[in-house]
Structure formats: C-alpha cells, structure tokens
Amino acid sequence: MSIDPALHALSESSERLNEATLSSESVFKGRLLDVRRDKVRLPGGAEVTREYVVHPGAAMVVPLLADGQVLLERQYRYPLHRAFIEFPAGKIDPGESPRQTAERELLEETGYRAGKWTELTTIHNAIGYSDERIVLYLAEDLVVGDQELDEHEFVELFTVPLAQLMAWIASGDVTDVKTIIGAFFVQQHLAAR
Template sequence: MSDDRALEELARSSDRLREEPLTSEPVFRGKLLDVRRDTVRLPGGATATREYIMHPGASMIVPLLPDGQVVLVRQYRYPMHRAFIEFPAGKIDPGEAPLATAQRELLEETGYRASKWTELTTIHNAIAYANERIVLFLAEGLERGEQKLDEHEFLEVFTAPLEDLMTWIRQGEVTDVKTVIGAFFVSSSTR
C-alpha cells in the first residue's frame, strides 16, 4: 500500500476513535492560556472528563547563518525555574499569519531580519493537554539589526555552530522540544 493510501485509511479509521463533546466549561482564562473542562462521550458510549489548554499557537525560527552557525536565545522559563537555550519563537497574535509572527519575533528577540524564509513543518508539542501548534521556519539571508524586546522580556542572543547545538541536545543540555525538533530538522536537511 502506498504511503498516501495508508494515511487515507488511517484518517478514515480515526472516526472510530472520536470523542464527542457533550459539555464545555471555562476553568481559568489568563493573558495567554484558556483552561477548559469538557465532558465527552467515548467511542464505547461511556462519558469522561477532559481538561485541556487552549493556546493561540506560535511560530519558531531556525536562524541559519551562511557559515553554518545558528542564532539562539537564552531565557529564563519560570515553570522550570531555570534558563533555557532555545531558537527564537513567539505567540501568534489574533489575525496574524504564522510567517508574520516568525518575522516579527526574529526581529524583536534577536535584531535579525531574513531575506529567505522556508516553512519547515508544524508540530503539536503537548497533544495530551493542549491544542497549541507551533509552525517552524528556517530563516536565511540574515542581516543583523537592533533587538526590539517587549517591555518585560529579558533574553540573551548568541550564535553557535549547528554541530555544537546537536551535541548539547545529545548531552541533555538543550531540552526545549521545539528547539530540538527544529535542530534535527535543519541538521538532517543540511547534510
């Protein structure tokens, strides 16, 4: 069976797994997150509770310099109580296209602009409890400018060879899932 036919068959059979929403209620609504609690009917007829986070989505950028180095940011992530090395990324604003978000976030966080943009893929990083999607982009033809950080945004910008980033991932020093996926995606396509 071809890959396309296999995917079509999987899509058709997924209807048998569908959970039908019966009720939905807000639990918490903040600046970024909307926590919901739904009652659903399971495929076998029983009901269950599903708690999940609604998120507007985000874009992440792999800024690749001509010499093979990547532009990275280091910022403190409060839920984990430490600083992380990441690729630049940010929330998609209402009505904003993912590419526009990527372009805006690259400039704001790093000061770089790119002349060439390639959409790599879309990932869903927490499918068990959030509807967040992150659209990954490769940014090339970089030109350095001035950072335009938000008022309460603090981060460090630095460059590193892609090979070093891959080593940090293997050593467990870089664990941010979107950064790991972006690094592997670009590393496999530049070989």
C-alpha cells in the first residue's frame, strides 16, 4: 500500500499540535465508562483541563442477506429517550478482538452466524470527548439460529433493501452515525463488485 505524500506531510506537521499530559485523574469509573480529567500543556505553553471518556471500543456488523436486504434492529437508547434503527453492535470485552466482538454481537442480537467477514473501516465517533473506536464489518453468507440476548436487552429485528435504508438516512429517519457510515461503506463495497 502506498502512502499519500500529502497525508504523510500533514501527519508529520501535526506533531506541533500535540498536547502534553501533566496529570490525570478518574472522575467517575462505571461498568462501561471511565470519565477522566487531565491537566495538559498546549503547544503555546498554556496549561488547561481536558475532560474525556475512556471507552473499551466496539464493533458493528452490517448483516447482508443473500437476497440483498440488510438486517437491522430497533432498540431503545436511554440517553435520547427513544428507539433507534441501527445495525447490531456492542462493546469489546476484555481479551476480545474486534472481529470476535462482531461475531458475538451478531449471534447474541440476531441469532445469525456469518460465513464471510469483511472489515470495512474503523471510525472514531466522538473525538471531542471520547477515545471510543468502532470497527465496522460486513457479514455475508448468513445462517440463522436463535438470538441469545443479554438478560436486560430488548431489540426488534427486521430486514429492508439497502436502498430503503439509504432513503431513511437521506430523510433523517435513521440518524445513528455508525449505521449511516456502515451503510455507505457497504453501498460502495457492493458497487465495486
């Protein structure tokens, strides 16, 4: 793989933008999130406070059925107090690779196993306040089984053509960022075939 010279030059010049950590403390540590407060030195020498969330990372799966439809789920997301349409996803457990997380989440949330996996990309969905990364996968050659939902997990599954999902994204009916990015990547992936 060749390195883009312009991107390489930007990467090298970004060293001048680095902020040096002077101290770090945990403000809150829960089951999922670790809220941190760091004192940093800016490139110009000033000292400021940075607050951010440490997250273990996640994986998301775009399940593509043989008939070209995608498998979606609807689930309630408490911070926004409503149900969202999204692809299956979940946090990376200790000792698990992103791919293992994707396989586990696909099985738990949908009951499906995939015979073919393609890593699409990695996104950083909240760079202003979190180090979370989400690795996106395309899952094909699906075989259906039984859902293995966690005790307090409730999801509704349904399928739609990818074109319908793209229309919902364009109309603003689907707003989950990982689902939107996954849909666009799969659309490009399929067009390239």
